[in-house]
Amino acid sequence: MISFRGVSKSWGDNHVLRSLDFEVAPGEKVCIIGPSGSGKTTILRILMTLETPDEGLVVVNGGTLWDVKKGGHAKETKEMKATRRNVGMVFQSFNLFPHMTALENVMEAPVKVLKLDKQEAHQRAVELLGMVGLSDHLNHKPGRLSGGQQQRVAIARAMAMRPTVMLFDEPTSALDPELIGEVLEVIRELATGTDMTMLMVTHEMRFAEEISDRVVMFDKGVVVEKGPPAQIFKSPEHERTRKFLRAVLDY
Amino acid sequence: MMGSTLAAAGGQTWDSAFAKSLIPTMLEGLWTTIQITLAGMAIALVVGLVVAIIRRSKIPVISQLFGFYVQFVRGTPLLIQAYFAYILLPDYGLTLSPLVTGIIVLGINYSAYTAEVYRAGVEDVPVGQWEAATALSLPIQRTWGRIVLPQALRSVTPVLGNYLIQMFKDSAVLFAISVYELMGHVDTIGSDTYRYLEPVTIAAALYLIVSLISSQFVRLLERRLVLSR
Ligand SMILES: Nc1ncnc2c1ncn2[C@@H]1O[C@H](COP(=O)(O)OP(=O)(O)OP(=O)(O)O)[C@@H](O)[C@H]1O
Ligand SMILES: [Mg+2]
Numbered sequence: 001m002i003s004f005r006g007v008s009k010s011w012g013d014n015h016v017l018r019s020l021d022f023e024v025a026p027g028e029k030v031c032i033i034g035p036s037g038s039g040k041t042t043i044l045r046i047l048m049t050l051e052t053p054d055e056g057l058v059v060v061n062g063g064t065l066w067d068v069k070k071g072g073h074a075k076e077t078k079e080m081k082a083t084r085r086n087v088g089m090v091f092q093s094f095n096l097f098p099h100m101t102a103l104e105n106v107m108e109a110p111v112k113v114l115k116l117d118k119q120e121a122h123q124r125a126v127e128l129l130g131m132v133g134l135s136d137h138l139n140h141k142p143g144r145l146s147g148g149q150q151q152r153v154a155i156a157r158a159m160a161m162r163p164t165v166m167l168f169d170e171p172t173s174a175l176d177p178e179l180i181g182e183v184l185e186v187i188r189e190l191a192t193g194t195d196m197t198m199l200m201v202t203h204e205m206r207f208a209e210e211i212s213d214r215v216v217m218f219d220k221g222v223v224v225e226k227g228p229p230a231q232i233f234k235s236p237e238h239e240r241t242r243k244f245l246r247a248v249l250d251y
Numbered sequence: 252m253m254g255s256t257l258a259a260a261g262g263q264t265w266d267s268a269f270a271k272s273l274i275p276t277m278l279e280g281l282w283t284t285i286q287i288t289l290a291g292m293a294i295a296l297v298v299g300l301v302v303a304i305i306r307r308s309k310i311p312v313i314s315q316l317f318g319f320y321v322q323f324v325r326g327t328p329l330l331i332q333a334y335f336a337y338i339l340l341p342d343y344g345l346t347l348s349p350l351v352t353g354i355i356v357l358g359i360n361y362s363a364y365t366a367e368v369y370r371a372g373v374e375d376v377p378v379g380q381w382e383a384a385t386a387l388s389l390p391i392q393r394t395w396g397r398i399v400l401p402q403a404l405r406s407v408t409p410v411l412g413n414y415l416i417q418m419f420k421d422s423a424v425l426f427a428i429s430v431y432e433l434m435g436h437v438d439t440i441g442s443d444t445y446r447y448l449e450p451v452t453i454a455a456a457l458y459l460i461v462s463l464i465s466s467q468f469v470r471l472l473e474r475r476l477v478l479s480r
Contacts, residue, residue: 050382081388089386095379099401108397109387161387 001026002047002165002197007056007066009042009221016042018221020056026164027195031208031229034218035244040201043218044167047199048089049080060165061086085113088163092170094150096142102129102153103138106160114161121160128156132186148179152186159190166190168200180204187211205248209233217241263448270449273440277450280436281457287354287432288419294358295418296411299365304395306366307373317366324363330424332356337428353425353432361418368410372403405476412469416462423458433457 004022008015016039024030032040045051046058049065052074058066063083068074097105106125110116116124129138132152142150151171158166168187172180184207191198191211202208208215208229215232217224217240225238236242305317324332333356340347347355376399384394426434437450 048382048386050385084385085388087386091379091383091386093379095377095383097380097383097398099405109389112390112393112397113388158386 001059001061002199003057003059004043005057005059007046007053007058009039009046009051009053016221017046017053020221020223022216022223024197024199026061027197028214029191029198029212030200030214030216031212032199032201032216032218033203033205033208033232033244033248034224035247038218039221040218041169044089044169044199044201047087047165047167049076049084085161086163087165087167088158088161089167089169090151090154090158090171092174094142094147094154094174096150096154096157098142101139101141102134102145102156105142105153106157109157110160125156125160128159129153131159131189132156133182146179147175148182151175151183155183155186155190163196165197165199168198168202170201170203173203203248205233205245217244219244263446265448265452266446269444269446270453273450273453276436276440277433277453277457280431280433280454281461283350283430283435284419284422284432285461287350287357287422287425287430288415290354291357291361291418291422292415294355295361295365295414298358298362300369302362302366303369303373306370321363321366324360325367329356329360329421330427332360333425333428349425349428349430353422353428353430357418357422357425360421361414364414365411368407368414369403372405372407373399375406376402408476409469409473412465412472416465416469419461419465420458 002022002024004020007017007020007022009017020039020043022043032043034040042051046053046066047060053066053068054074055068055070055072056066057064057068060083063086064077064079065083066074066080097108100108103122103125106128107118107121110121110124111118114121126135126138129135132155134149134152134156137145137149137153142153145153155171171187172183175183184204187200188207188211190196200208200212210229212229214226215229216226217232217236217238219240224240225232225236232241233245236245302317302321306314306321308314333353336352336356337349340352380398380402381394384398389398422432423434425432426438429435431439433454437447437454440450441447
């Protein structure tokens with residue numbers, strides 16, 4: 001379970017999150033939509049501990065990730081580090097380690113963090129890379145892979161840590177159009193075939209509609225509206241949602 | 252020292268037989284210079300790396316102190332640092348041979364430069380690499396050792412190679428604290444025989460030959476690193 005309670009974040013006088021309350025149930029697949037600059041990435045980055053909230057409580061699977069009192073400072077605690085291990089993230093720009101092969105990218109954390117022995121980690125990495133359709137590229141470095149292939153390695157790498165929560169930040173927006181499908185296909189399989197909690201920021205509205213249990217419309221650091229995809233896309237209640245959808249769907 | 256006898260050395264003509272007789276001693280001096288350079292560079296590479304990592308780690312006070320260290324070392328001449336170490340270290344009960352003192356001074360001096368080189372290399376590593384490491388919960392030592400440094404070192408290896416060559420030439424300064432390297436031999440031969448033309452010329456030739464060969468090597472290395480990217 002993921003829960004945000006009164007989470008605020010600003011840069012200067014840019015108030016990106018305003019006392020945000022937000023929850024995701026275990027196993028739920030949630031898509032976050034909303035205009036540029038509305039704070040979608042910031043939410044994911046706070047969950048991945050890449051950003052610190054100015055204030056508020058963030059809990060994942062009962063573990064406290066952040067607990068910042070008004071006027072206090074976010075601290076890296078033991079509990080935060082232990083809790084973070086439940087969370088994996090797939091970045092817009094892949095962020096693979098360029099000097100390592102696909103296999104090494106996927107094996108690095110299981111060996112060093114989960115302390116699996118090399119053989120077991122290797123076997124699991126081979127399986128994961130097979131699952132994302134890259135059995136022929138185990139020993140290729142990222143520079144030799146297409147964007148779509150790189151993003152699939154990145155997904156396998158994140159999965160290798162066996163996260164219970166997976167975050168996707170616009171996983172296909174850096175890809176050439178013809179490569180988007182192969183990555184969405186892998187994510188679709190994770191959504192239907194696993195009980196991981198998934199939180200995804202995307203501009204692929206049709207895909208969001210198809211895979212998510214719930215869609216959350218975000219604007220100016222607050223939740224504008226949330227509900228089942230059919231409702232949000234077919235009969236949104238708020239004018240801001242309608243306006244946003246008109247803009248992106250026309251495009 | 253060199254200056255006084257050098258003044259009396261004007262108007263000399265080249266004496267080939269004398270020059271030839273100097274070569275074995277001069278080669279010995281060159282060998283010492285090379286050893287000093289390699290040892291000094293080893294210190295510079297290690298200390299510079301530690302300094303760069305500490306500065307980047309943003310530990311309050313300590314990181315600033317090391318920033319000051321870099322500025323201080325870069326802001327004073329190598330010759331003065333050498334004199335200071337030579338004169339002052341024994342006062343603090345550290346009696347080291349001129350050779351060892353020279354190596355340490357050279358290494359410390361260059362560590363300030365290598366620290367800056369490493370820093371530039373580390374800054375070149377995209378922030379996404381650090382973030383991916385955090386997302387995988389990689390420990391910080393592992394992130395440095397396996398993710399950041401391999402990428403940073405790759406881009407700065409040729410620059411470090413050029414610093415090695417520069418250090419090789421700069422080590423000549425150490426004859427001032429009586430280190431018996433290549434210039435030290437020139438000085439001794441000069442004050443013994445009152446002839447400078449031959450030893451200085453031979454020393455210059457030796458410095459030049461080694462520098463040229465080494466720069467070719469660095470260039471080759473640079474090309475290989477670019478190609479294997
Ligand atoms: N490190 C930072 N420093 C300053 N401002 C930042 C920083 N990170 C994000 N912001 C600002 O916070 C706001 C929200 O950013 P965020 O990336 O969360 O938006 P987003 O909803 O993901 O937008 P997009 O759809 O464009 O990705 C933006 O105005 C952005 O400029
Ligand atoms: Mg974003």
